[in-house]
Amino acid sequence: MTPPLGRTLCAMITPFTPTGALDLDGAQHLADHLVTHGCDGLVLSGTTGESPTTTDAEKSSLVKAVRQAVGTRATIVAGVGTPDTAHTARLAREAEKAGADALLVVAPYYSRPPQDAIEAHFLTLAETTGLPLALYDIPSRTGVRIEPDTLLRLAEHPRIKAVKDCSYDFLAAQKVMSRTDLAYYAGCDEHNLALYAVGAAGCVSTVANVVPGHVRAVLDAFDTGETARAAHLQQQVTPLVEAMMSNGLPGTVTAKALLAALNLPAGPLRPPLRPADRKTADGLRAVYDGLTTA
Numbered sequence: 001m002t003p004p005l006g007r008t009l010c011a012m013i014t015p016f017t018p019t020g021a022l023d024l025d026g027a028q029h030l031a032d033h034l035v036t037h038g039c040d041g042l043v044l045s046g047t048t049g050e051s052p053t054t055t056d057a058e059k060s061s062l063v064k065a066v067r068q069a070v071g072t073r074a075t076i077v078a079g080v081g082t083p084d085t086a087h088t089a090r091l092a093r094e095a096e097k098a099g100a101d102a103l104l105v106v107a108p109y110y111s112r113p114p115q116d117a118i119e120a121h122f123l124t125l126a127e128t129t130g131l132p133l134a135l136y137d138i139p140s141r142t143g144v145r146i147e148p149d150t151l152l153r154l155a156e157h158p159r160i161k162a163v164k165d166c167s168y169d170f171l172a173a174q175k176v177m178s179r180t181d182l183a184y185y186a187g188c189d190e191h192n193l194a195l196y197a198v199g200a201a202g203c204v205s206t207v208a209n210v211v212p213g214h215v216r217a218v219l220d221a222f223d224t225g226e227t228a229r230a231a232h233l234q235q236q237v238t239p240l241v242e243a244m245m246s247n248g249l250p251g252t253v254t255a256k257a258l259l260a261a262l263n264l265p266a267g268p269l270r271p272p273l274r275p276a277d278r279k280t281a282d283g284l285r286a287v288y289d290g291l292t293t294a
Contacts, residue, residue, distance in 0.1 A: 004132055004161045004183050005102055006041030006075040007202035008216040010034050011048040011187075013209055013255050014062065016267035022058045026265030028069035030209075033264060035074045038216035039208055042066060043104055043164075045079035047141065048206045048252050053270035056091060063098035081106030081136060085121050089128045096129040104134045104164060109142035115150045126159045134162035138187065141166075148172045155180035164204050165195065174198055189241040193218050193234040197227075206251035207241055210258045210288060236291060243287040249276060257281040258288055 012034065015026035031042055044066060045051040045059045054062075063078050070076070078095035080103050082088045092103050108121050126133055135154065137146040145167060146154075154160050155176070165173050166187035173195065177184050183201035186192045192203040196219055208215040214237055221230035244254040250273065257276040259266035261284070269275055276284070 003201035005077055005134060005185065005201070006039075008039050008208065008212070008219060009041035009043055009075070009077065009185065009202060009204045010039045010208035010212060010215075011043045011046050011204050011206045011251075012066075013252060013259065013266060014045065014049040014054060014058075015265040016270065018267065020268055020270060022054070022061065023265060023267055024061060024065040026267065027062055028065050030259075030265045031066045031069045031074075034208065034212050035070050038212040039074060041075040041077060041202075041204075042070070043077045043079060043204050044100075046104055046136075046204075047079075047138070047250075048209070048255060049079060050252055050270055050273070051079050051081075053273075056094065059091065060094045060098045063095055063100050067099035075101045077102045077104050077134060079104045079106070079136075080125075081108075083108045083110050085124055088121075088125060092125055092128045092131070096131050100131060102132045102134060102161070103129070104136050106136040106138060107142045107144050107146050109144070112143050115147050118144065118146060119150050119154060122154055122160065123157060126157045130159070132159050132161040134164055134185070135160065136164045136166070136187070138164075138166035140168075148175050151176045151182065152179060155182045162201065165191075165200075170194070170198075173200075189215075189245060190238070193222065193230055196222060206255055207237065207244055209255040210244075210262065211237065211240065211291065214291065236294065239287050240291050243284050247280070249280070254280075254284055258284050261285045261288075 015023040017023045078100035080091035139145040162183040164187040186195040186203040189207045218233045256266040
């Protein structure tokens, strides 16, 4: 089965200018760089893209600019999730007009709705546009899971096509994959190979902002039957995954610190996020250099 969103997707940061404005030129440059170096899909305005602090108009402008930069070389998945069904539907319609290929919709957060309400939320959005939906299961941030039985029911809708999985529940993921045609994407970089090996369609990677070719190489090796090489490549990138994703800072912060060090578009973070300190930034660069010069 051809993955509906691509296979190696980057959860792209949103570049800002030094004054904090949306940097569309920078976004186009970074998007082109990521696609040229291995990504066949870009997720915009997700967690890593600082979606809570970008406006609706900025989200739409970002999709338009990136679409212009990458053309048909990569799938554009627009993050439109909010805790408000009506607001999410408006964002979905705007993303479709702007040229997105698919929508990423997180479970509605903060209000902690029960499963029947979560299901109704997603079904409403599936009827809002003609675009395919990827459901984003990340209970550590939303406060609610998309339970496996809910996913089994939602999979019956023809426009609900995929799941970005940050549930840390391998058994549940395999249960849903074995009983539906939903395309699963690892949303946690430490799970990219493991989930792929049991049938996932690919990954949505924050680490791909800085090493897109390496993230892709893991999946390429597995696809060609070089499973030992795939495991070795995943192990090689593990120190960078740990440094970027498990040091107490959001991946957005660490990705922007590394991109700035590599002279790629990034810019500042919008409050309440704050930049990495110099010691952290230097440590990230040392780990990155250890991977890329090995």
